[in-house]
Amino acid sequence: MKEIINISLWIIALVLIIVGLSFANKNKLYMQLSKPxxxxxxxxxxxxxxxxxxxxxxxxxxxxxxxxxxxxxxxxxxxxxxxxxxxxxxxxxxxxxxxxxxxxxxNRPIARVINHKNESFYMDEDGYLMSLSEKYTARLLVINGNVKPSYNQYYKKNLSQLDDSLATKTIIDELYQLAQLIDNSEFWKAQIEQVYVNKELEIELIPKVGNHIIVLGKPEHMEAKLNKLYYFYREGLSKTGWNEYSEINLSFNNQIVCKKNY
The missing domain is CATH 3.10.20.310 (membrane protein fhac)
Structure with a gap:
């Protein structure tokens, strides 16, 4: 008899707990929203x-x-x-x-793109396009010139995973790779302010320091070309001066061709 009473008490206690929890949960559901x-x-x-x-x-x-x-x-x-x-x-x-x-x-953009129709948008660090903000304008590397892609054409695509045939026609994926290389280097972020794509889809860089244009040429082996330019800056321009040349051409294999300022 005593065991039956104990079991009954446990059952009653369990029921009361369940009812209490249900009531508490219901109260939580019907709580007024406070400030997020x-x-x-x-x-x-x-x-x-x-x-x-x-x-x-x-x-x-x-x-x-x-x-x-x-x-x-x-x-x-x-x-x-x-x-x-x-x-x-x-x-x-x-x-x-x-x-x-x-x-x-x-989101963190790494470059601002201005295409050939003067449409402007950002390129973020993950390879996606971002629309501009009415609230804030970021000071970033500018990519412009003969840039064909539009925002609506690419904003849902990852630029690092484009189909080869589509990427070849636009070089948008190479521009993203170049923007990444510049963004990942404190030196290049401080030195390069503009990437220009000419009519032949060759790339030129406009530096912040120095009265010269940097010709990268075709969008290939860009990291090696930037490394070559870095050593030229360190071993060459540091001695001759930053305004010695009007053009530094890195498009040739195993050499740097420069035009002097006159």
Missing amino acids: VIDIDYNSENRFIDETDVLKEIIHNPQDTSKYLYAFDVTTIEERLKNNFAIRDAQVYKTVDGKIVAWVKQ
Whole structure:
């Protein structure tokens, strides 16, 4: 008899716990949304987005603030945030005290492209195109000249994984590789301000220091050409002066051809 009473008490206690938890969970679901907690990892000095922009993706209109917590789907919010051109990654979750927490990592562009139709957009570090921001203009390497690709043509594609036939016609993937090489070097980031594509789809570099043009030629072996230029700067121009030449041509094998300023 005593054992039956003990079992009954355990059953009653278990039922009360389940009911209590269900009631607590229901209360949480029907909690009013409090102000979302927003954390932005800017990943660079650029400021394409701020808390207001993230908040607009979470709460589309002022009436949403009166909704209960259950009405906000964090997966949908995450997708909206990730579809924002300026956002590289996002994580959204709900807390037990009725808050929505959003962590956002901002995209980092490495170059600004101005195509042959004067359309302008960014190229990010992962090889995707970004539209310009009305809020902030980044100071970056500029790629211009005979650049055919448009933003709408390539913004969903990864430039490092283009089909060979498509890439060959546009050299957009090589331009991305060159922008990466420049971005990964503090020296070249400080020295190269412009990449120009001429009518023959050959590449020229405009430096920040020195009264000369750097001719890379065809978009091939670019890392080797930059290494060759670096040693020429260190061993040659450091002695003759940065304004000695009007052109430094790296397009020939195993040699550097220079034109003097007169």
